[in-house]
Amino acid sequence: MVPDWxxxxxxxxxxxxxxxxxxxxxxxxxxxxxxxxxxPGTAAVMYAVSHDRYGIGYGGVSRGHGVRLVPLVSKTGMDVLPSARSASSGEYPLARPLLVYRTTERGGEVDAFVRWLGERPARALALEAGFFPLEEGT
Amino acid sequence: MSDPKIDVRDLSVFYGKKQALFDVGLAIRERRVMALIGPSGCGKRTFLRALNRMHDLSEGARVTGSILLDGEDLLDERVDPVEVRRRIGMVFQRPNPFPKSIFDNVAFGLRVANLVTSAGLSDRVEESLRAAALWEEVKDRLDESAMSLSGGQQQRLCIARAVAVRPEVLLMDEPASALDPIATEKIEELIVELGKKYAIVIVTHSMSEAARVSDHVGFFYSGKLVESGGTKQTLESPKEKETQAYLAGRFG
Amino acid sequence: MTALARPVRGKPRPSLLGSTATPRWERIVERLIAAVAFVSVAAVLSILAFVAREAAPLFWEGREHLPDLILPRQWAGYDAPAHVWQPVGFPPKHDVVPLLIGTLKITGLAMLVAGPIALLSAVYIAELAPRRVREVVKPAIELFAGIPSVVLGFFSLVFIAHFLERLFGLTYRLNALVAALGLALTIIPVVFTVSEDALRAVPKSLREASAALGARRWQTTLLVVVPAALPGIAAAFVLGFGRAIGETMIVLMASGIAPVVDASPVSSARTVTATIAAELGETARGGEHWRVLFALGVLLFLITWALDRMGASAVARLRRRLHGPEAES
Known part of the structure; x- marks a missing residue:
């Protein structure tokens, strides 16, 4: 039974x-x-939805610890869960890149940081934080 | 002589542990003006405020003895002080009209006691203002704030307000001391006039005022009633030496 | 006095002309005080000028959008012309009416709740309570004013929201009423303190006059003391309203901040203050959205200022009516 609410x-x-x-x-x-x-944040959305029988919400998967993920239907008609593969392949329909902007000025600490972002330790950290890192070399 | 309107016996007043009035006995007669005189702090005002149980309002004040109004003790614990104040009116040293219209000031006592119907109200207000010799001056502006009146008019308004509830006794606490000579004269004429209808007790610091308005005087000194009697006789030939000294201007 | 001068009984009087009109240090202090006063006035004016400068280009850049700020418009995808606040959208929609409704709704509700409670407590504490009760309760209520609003916001968000939901089974857990109740907690001490001071300032002579005329205590309170304190009580309400309309944190946390256009007390609402706080951080500087947010700031400033002026003149009028023409100050 679904109440009218x-x-x-x-x-x-x-x-x-x-x-x-x-x-x-x-x-x-x-x-x-x-x-x-x-x-104000995904955590707040999760809290609110979990306390409201008739609530729905959305948020970034990186903050979704302890939440049952709901699969979405992809363009090809398959049920897909958010994952590193489905996100980067574009199969999961709601994925967006996290972009880092910088000035055009070259050299120095900023260059080093951007290079570091593409390396293995940074990708491990991103994974730990709940983001899906890019394939190496992209 | 008939029974006194108010018969005060052994009246003492304490503020906390300090005694301010000592075993005062005094009779107040119907249709007479009694003036209470004496130096500042002598207890005359303390005595006056005991008569309508104003001391009930201040924390720590205690009154003993008896005050018989027509034979009934109004200090009896079964007596409602509000009822006492409806029968014994009071006019204060400084004019203290309410920040309301002239009409509402005079009607106040009638309204809180629910004494007259609203139809009778304006008649009673007019009657009281006439009794206070103020009607001619304010009859066209009864809706104006009482604060727009002069000091003397305000004091007469306070008298009108007090007589509106038709009290049996009127207490006056230096009613003219904050006024100029002309206003004072009007108030004094009024007291003499009202004295023909009510028992009036007036506190005054002015001997000439006491002489002009009162039939009897009571002289207080250090919380005691030293001497009382007919005004003319007491002021002209006092019996007690404190009274003689005070009247001679040696203290006060 | 020189060393040779013999000490005399009674110092020789200096000539009056030797003393300049006012001692110099006194003049310096006066100037300093004036300067400080000037600085605070200048600070207020420059804040207004800065905020207005950011908002002003609205009136010449993209003037065609001006009516959309307050008039309903038929947008694509909507059934009927509507007041829509969707500043991040396609296209952005900047109708401020939903925000004004939210502000009015929450502030009004808060005053409705806080006003009577604060006034009745003030009357009780000033007139009826025994001294010992007063000595405990008054500082306690005033201490309440010191609680940071973020704490009250959290309290509203968790406890008041939960309580109301349990009580009424509301659709929207966070709504105008929850925020208003939280807000009421901040207004009550303001209205209480100022009203209580006003009641206590009523001269004793009036209470005595009333008692001497045979009024009972409640009659004196109701018919003499409260009316005489009315200018002060009016000022208290204006102050409380000003406090409520400017409050941000509680409404941000507890109102659900949804730009709804309706009059229901239990639907969510979005106030002007919460909107500015939530949106300004991620708004492109100099864009239309930015300018509208600053215009809202100016509006809030003007509302508060107008309220203050209205309050002041109401108080003055009341005081004249109550105390006669001489009681100007």
Missing amino acids: PVVLYSRENSSGTYAYFKEHVLKKADFVAEAQSL
Whole structure:
């Protein structure tokens, strides 16, 4: 039995990248309803959804420890869970890169840091933090 | 002579441990003005405020003895002090009208006691203002704030307010001391006039005022009633030496 | 006095002309105080100028968007013309009406709850409570004003929200009422303290006059003391309202911050303050969104200022009515 009860949407603040990404790729540039609650982070969304029987929300998988992941249907009609492979292959439909910006000025500490980002220890750290690192060499 | 309106016996007042009034006995007559005189701090005001149980309002004040109003002791613990104050009105040293309209000031006592219907209210207000010789000056502006009146008018308003509930006794605490000579004269005329209807007890620091308005005087000194009697006789030929010294201007 | 001068009984009087009008150090101190006062006025004015400067280009850049700030518009994908606040969108929609509704709703509710509670406690503490009770309760309530609003926000978010949900089974756990109750906790000490001071400042002579006319204690309180303290109580409410309308942290945490256009007390709401706090950090500097947020800041400033002026003139009018024309100051 499903009671007749409004579904409560837990969204993110419009200052967050996740909000903008979700709006662009899931809502196809349509607006959230005004009633969508704005929360300051994925953790807050998870907390809210876990305390609300009729709540749904979204968030980055990197903060999703202890959450049962729900598979999405890919373009090819398969159920896919978010993973390093499905994310980088593009099979999982909601993946977005984390970009690092820098000035055009070359050399010095910044160059060294960017090089380090592509190396194995940095990728291990990214994995630990819940992100899916790029394949080596990309 | 008939029974006194108020018969005070063995009245003592304490503030905490300090005794301010010692075993005072005094009779206050119907339709007479009794003036209480004496130097500052002599207990005359303490005595006055005992008569309408104002000491009930201050923490730590204690009153013993008896005050018989028509034979009933108003210090009896079964007596409601609010009922006492409805029968014994009071006018204070400084005019203290409420920050309300002139009308509402006079009607205040009637309203809180639910004494008259609203139809009778304006008649009673007019009657009281006339009794206080203020009606002609304010009849066209009863809705204006009482604070817009002059000091003398304010004091007469306070008298009108006090007589509106038709008290049996009127207490006055140096009612003219904050006023200029002309306003003082009007208040004194009023006291004489009201003295024909009520028993009035007035505290004053002015001997000439006591002489002008009162029938009897009581002289207080150091918390004791030293001497009382007819005004003319007491002021002109006091019996006690403290009274003689005070009237001669040696202290006070 | 020179060493040769013989000490005399009574010092010789210096000439009056030798003393310049005011001693120099006194003039220096006066100037310093004036300078400090000037600095604080200048600080307020320059804040306003800075905020207004960021907002002002709205009126000449992209002027065609101006009506969208306050008028409903038919947007693609909406059933009817609507007030929409979706500043990150395609296209961005900057209608501030939902935010004003949210602010009004939460502030109004908070005043509705806090006003009577604060006033009644003030009357009780000032007029009726025994001295020992007053000595405990008054500082306790005033201490309340010192609790950081983020703590109250957290309290509202967790406890008040939970309590209301249990009590009413609300759709939206975080809503205007939750935020308003949290906000009420910050207003109560303000309204209480100022009202209580106003009540205590009513002269004893008025209470005595009332008692001497045969009024009971509650009659004196209700008919004399409270009316006489009304200017001060009005000032307390204005102060409380100003405090409420500017509060940010509690509403950010407890209101659900959804830009809803309705009058229900238990739907979520988004206030002007929470919007500025949440959005300004990730807004492109100089963009339309940025400018609108600054315009909201100016609006908030003006509302608070207007409220303050209205309050002050109401207080003055009340005081004149109550105490006669001489009681200007």
